[in-house]
Amino acid sequence: MNAMDNDFLFDEESEDAVRRYEQSVNDRRMPYFDVEELEAIADYYLSYGQTKESSKVIELGLKLHPNNTALQRKRAKVYLLSGEAQKAYQIVERNFPLDDAESLMLKGEALMQLHRTKEASLIFQHLIRLPDIDIESTYLDIAYIYIASGDYSSALSYLEQGVAIDNKSLDLLQETAICCEQLQKIEKAIDYYQRMISIDPYFTEAWYNLGLVYFGQAAYEKALDAFDFVTIIDDKDAGGWLQKGNTFFHLNQYNEALTCYSQCEKLTVYEGILYVFMGECLEKMEKYDEAKIYYNKSLEINNQDVEGWIGLGICALETEDYETAATHFQKALDIEPNNSEALVYLAETQINTNKSEEALMSYRKSLVLEPNQPETWLSMGNVYVDLGLYEQAVVTYQRALSQDDSLENIYLFLAIAEYKSGHISSAMEFLDKARESNPEANMLFLELCPEATSLLEDHQK
Template sequence: MALDSSEQPGPPITKFESMLRTDDVYFFDAEDFEEIIHHYLNHGKVSLAKKAIKMGLQQHPNSLDIRLLDVEVMVFENEFEDAERVLDELQLLEPNNEEIFVQRANIQSKQDNHLGAITLLHKALELTDEATDLYSLLGMEYLFIDDYTMARKCFIHCLEADPEDYASLYNTIYCYEFLDEHDGAIRYLNTYLDTNPYCQIAWHQLGKQYYAVKMYPEALAAFDFAIISDDSFLGAYFEKGRVLEKLGRYEEAIENYNTTTELEDPTSHAYLRIGKCYEHLNRPEKARYYFYLTVHDDPLLDKGWLAITDHYLKKKDYQKAQEYIDKALSIDGENAIYWKRSGIIHKALNQVHEADFAFKQATELGNYEE
């Protein structure tokens, strides 16, 4: 299994790179070569990993672990026949090595045979006492075949072994969401938080689940705990702002959205939400200013163009509304909602032929309302 990609280069790696800069050939233990190869693979330096594998096999031709790393590179480069041939040889030497089955599963997965990969990973599970990484791989394979119940079980296994495996936490909640089991996700997260009370990610996910089932006071409390756990957690401030909007507390929502712009570079989504809040507060000039910022920051965000167009529609300033929807259409002429707005504006201006054309475009693109 791969090492942590955040690892710092150790003495073997430094020594290896020093050797590459000279004509000297140094001797390394097999374990040193494994460390060197893992380092390069984790940092995407496949050519250097291949150099280390070649030299490692020259110095340690019987090292099964280095040969397995060679297979890993073959699989990465889609050299499946060569990889299978080497695995056949290795399995004769060590038939109960779980990593052989993992690499075979990897091959099957890359060939879209996910059921075959699952069978092989279950075989690997029978051969190892360290199952956490295998459950993670299994979870991903079950996701590929849309078996979210089994995927969730696998990711929960990972969390039982390592509660700080946040990738598995996200994947677990993703499975609950896909199965539309928000109540189950809430129960799971509350149980998780009983033993991990300062996990800002879990509080954040819990808040999102409460938001999904419209339990806004509970969602607000969850996001507050996420912020208490990490007062620089941008996502928690943004989601808290959304909850405050739902509760009609627009000034407080704006404060939270502004906090996100202070923590990192402002985003179009934050600008848009601030503009919407000012709309609710009946401050149209401020709302329009933030809608301008939205489309300037991200011209591809359709909600921004629609917000500024609707702003002028409400004021019955149809010429301005048309100007902005035309700009939006010049960027994305395949957006049915843009054409629908264009039709509404032309109709208000009594431009019947233009309205008819716009509505026909909208229906051709899938919007049949008009």
């Protein structure tokens, strides 16, 4: 093994210590190392996740320097990283005084891993009352321990205590904001990001995370402002350009999105997904031939890219090349059989090639995978109407209505299906609702149900 092939970021003395240690392992001899050198070597291996190698270094250290507290502490850390919390706890409990901050942190972490949370909480409360502790690192480290156990509420409690003492710490503020996001306390998260920005207006990470929060809330204009600042502060920030492009896309500003994606392409490699995004922009602009170029680029990089195949299928569907579209959607389903989106699009090609039964089957499969698809329920109801299966259409439209009562013409479709099913009273009720949003509802209803003219006249008297 030649560990120095990695980017080693420690100082020159530490690098030299690692080199001498690895050379001695290769030569099967062991020179003398002082405690600081051994800690540096152990930390080096820990930084690369090589806990076994780090443990060997510590064992050597304890032979050279028996009962050294720094090495014992390092040994406990390795045990924690290896999931051997009981051994770590025994070392800390046996070797360190109750006023040693670093050891208390290790003890608390070991207790958390052992699921002795009440005892861990007492340790942490004692720890933060010690004099002369480093506020930022202490509260952050306690929070990280709780986060590792999935207890974001406790983590947030300590972070907010830390912020109350040191309200200028960007690290504390950032972790507090992230915890708020995890707990769906979105307004509080936004407030913390804004506080970070007021401290350092050029802190791109705060602007970026703020943009992501706004994006997640569909507040796209605010998200765009945040990502704008990211790219203004650092025009080489590929992530900023990517998210700015995604935001423009959701604002239906496809040319602007393409510009951002192109800028991102110059800065980094996002595999094929970036080409899919670019293809989607062109597809939305109805530039299907250009869109296909980018979808094919994504597939040249990865021919198992489901989104690339779906994109090609949509382009073929929009240009009424239904056979090609079906082939592309089927390819996507060969790769990912449970892709509900591909099943819906496949159903559309089947409807357009007069394969209504196959279309119904595709819709059903999609809805089993993802039941909350109001537009798909609506489309399936339309197929039932075309087949004269009006009772099934009523049930299907009702599912669509229950999921989204703002669907265009849903009340009109229900009125037609109910009427065709012989449910006259229900049909008239739905038609009344349909007229509230569509003044032409009566005319459209009568186009499909011309025999209801006199009924409708009587109903409106």
